[in-house]
Amino acid sequence: MTLRCAVLGAGSWGTVVAKLMCDAGSEVTLWGRRREVVDAINERHENPDYLPGVALPEDMRATTDAAEALEGADVVGIAVPAQTLRANLAEWAPFLPPDALLVSLMKGVELGTTKRMSEVIAEVAGAPPERVAVFSGPNLARELAVGEPGAAVAACLDMAGAERLQAATMTPYFRTYTSTDVIGVELGGAVKNVIALCVGMAVGLGFGDNTKAVLMTRGLAEIARLGASLGADEHTFAGLAGMGDLVASCSSPLSRNRTFGENLGRGMTPEQVTAVTKQTAEGVKSSKAVLELARNHQVEMPITEEVVAVVHEGKPVKEAGLALITRSPKPERYGVTRHQDEHSP
């Protein structure tokens, strides 16, 4: 059966997911805000603003009319900035087909509510959690746009939903794995952006691979600690949506979050970096929401604390680095697994 898919948001990721879905044999309509982008996709099969030079499938349709995009959709992917999701979805809600699987393609946490994107979708769309899925993994848009091999995780509380998303996205160059750990898959993507900001700062300061590896490893421990306290399966963080995504973003100059951090490490102010950043670097705003979520659950996230201090409170990058390296001595811990020293008298 051919699946009908709608993707809402014609930025880099929405466009690439729409392409993946076309390549997987689905019938796809992409919603974009701007008429010129939509026209270029329909007429020239290119998204010149976000993926210049990438040939898009000729059968991919684009529209500025959300109702048209959503009509008869089996799967609805949403790829707008995390902080505008609530307002965007409120406008689209009347047109969502009642049986469609609603998929978050986003990697952020909402400021003010500390809600994950799937929680915002369920709330605004009035959909049960079983109808909401997330799609996440090491997915730098430009690499996938040109058909380089890749993979992601489709997570939904209802395995049938995860399998529907898997069917809509598996291509000869892309593998989708299923999971029912929505919290873990979603947090892995949202919090790795914060760690990538920190790795970028280290790169900007001129530090090498040891420092990057330390931040990625301790970053993963911090992600797993938060995830476990929110009910995620710690094993998820060893997978594509955890370690996989963290490694891709923290290693790649294509990562907007890493690049944002790198510019801070080179001496620019957050305001200056924001002014030159054209695309969405979700970790910048979401870092505050992640830290609030951690504090609400009494979870220690030292790297996130320092990222928030630099990005939002004016702390110099070098001082933040010093604060991390001079923390009090500790045994090495990962997630919330109990360690021998905790059992010792």
Ligand SMILES: NC(=O)c1ccc[n+]([C@@H]2O[C@H](COP(=O)([O-])OP(=O)(O)OC[C@H]3O[C@@H](n4cnc5c(N)ncnc54)[C@H](O)[C@@H]3O)[C@@H](O)[C@H]2O)c1
């Ligand atoms: N680009 C990637 O490699 C990638 C990969 C996986 C996940 N993501 C996630 O996908 C989400 C979207 O990121 P992106 O890379 O497509 O960003 P982008 O900056 O490339 O595109 C953002 C899109 O949202 C639109 N937009 C901006 N403000 C809006 C508003 N107020 N209302 C409606 N639309 C608005 C823009 O016009 C654009 O089409 C983010 O959460 C990001 O973390 C991105």
Ligand SMILES: O=P(O)(O)OC[C@H](O)CO
């Ligand atoms: O460019 P970034 O930092 O938003 O990262 C993009 C994707 O999330 C990588 O998986």
